Amino acid sequence: MGIGSGAVSNSRPTIKDIARVTGVSVATVSRALRNLPYVASATRSRVLDAAAELQYEAHPQAARLASGRTWTIGVAAPQFGAWFPSRALGGINSVFAKAGYDLLISMMATPEDRRRFLREARSFCRRVDGLVLIDTFVSVEGESAEAFFDRPVVAVGERLEGASSITIDNRLAARRAVEHLIELGHESIGLVAGPHLPDLPTPVPEQRRLGYEDALRAAGLPVDPELVDDGGWTAAGGAAALSKLLERARPPTALFCMSDEMAFGVLRAATRRGQAVPGDLSVVGFDDHDLAGALGLTTMRQAVDEMGVRAAATVLGLIEGAPVTDITWDVPLLARETTAGIG
CATH class of the missing domain: 1.10.260.40 (lambda repressor-like DNA-binding domains)
Incomplete structure (x- = not known):
């Protein structure tokens, strides 16, 4: 020109x-x-x-x-420092960054934070085009997404009416973990459980406990409360739980831990006590934490990064008018070096 x-x-x-x-x-x-x-x-x-x-x-x-949009997506979770939310956030952010969206993060570190977030949800919605909720468990309030939010919502970790969801079947995954141990010939199988957290209304501990019991009953094995101990969702708690379980009259030959972090503590405590893994004790975790592969831990893999990517793509689709969907993510067993047959 x-x-x-x-x-x-x-x-x-x-x-x-x-x-x-x-x-x-x-x-x-x-x-x-x-x-x-x-x-x-x-x-x-x-x-x-x-x-x-x-x-x-x-x-x-x-x-x-x-454009009439904020070009911002809200992301809410209980504790972004915890393994699951932080890994999910990495996958989420990778998608939104490419799509030109900013993130507005709401961290609910206390029960009051969560209550405040839900009370002020409409105000929060005015600042975003959509939301991704990670382990927020809005469904326990007995309401649908529309009761709190007037923007497209994707819930990760729960089924929420009126929102798209990405979940896993915790009960089925826990059952598969214990069935792996049963198939290896173990009959005395302990559980290192994660307790219900007072500040987080999650059904996860109960569902994983039920899966553990389902596998035992299906194999004709007794559900023995003496083989269950609280690991507190931490490595230190897992170590303490193992010490208690090995003092039982009939100590377990295998353990299912509700999280990899508790399993790490079990592995450390077993070494200190002279217990060979898997020779004396087989151990299965849950998550596929970043360190699980390096430690050779047999575990149930939650593909958290991929779930975060799918959650981000799903909320962008909802913003463009896509229908609500419910996705149940598969949780495969990764058999590594911490499980083996008896003898």
Whole structure:
């Protein structure tokens, strides 16, 4: 087109500059740059050529306001420092960054934080285009997503009416873990359990306990309360639980731990007590924590990064009008070096 150096007065070109050099209105320039209809093809080409020659770049905030969106996604979770939420957030952020979305994070570290988040959910929604909820357990309130949120919602870790969900079958996965030990010939199988957390209304501990019991009963083995101990969801708790279980009159030859972190403590405590793993004691964890592979831990794999990616893609789809979906993610057994047959 050939635009003279004196045509633009500002160091940063604006749509007014483009309008002036093309001889069309500012409104027409705006529509052409946003690829909206009702702009003649020749006019659109002239505007785009001028924008390129002027090296025009749309101001990000102005573009967002013009689109009618916040270009922000809300993400809420109990504790982002914990393994599951932090890994899920990594997958989530990778998708939103590529799509040009910012994140608005709400961390619910205390029961009051969670209650406040739900009370103020409508206000939070005004700042975002959609939400991803990680282990928020809104469903325990007996309400649907619409009772709290007026934006598209994806719930990770729970089924929530009116929202898309990405969950695992904790009961089935725990049963598979214990069935693996039974198939190896173990009959005295202990459980290192995670307790119910007073500040997090999660059904996970109960579901994994039920899966443990399902496998034993299906194999005709007794469910012995003496083979169950609380590991507190920590490595230290897992170590303490093993010490107690090995003092039982009939100590277990195998353990199912409700989390890898508790299993790490079990492995450490077994070494200190001179227990060979898997020679004297087989151990199965749950999660596939970052350290599980390095330690050779047999575990049930939660593909948390991939679940985060799917959650992010799903909420973007909901924003564009896609239907609500429920996804149950498979949790495969990863048989490594901490399980073996008796003898």
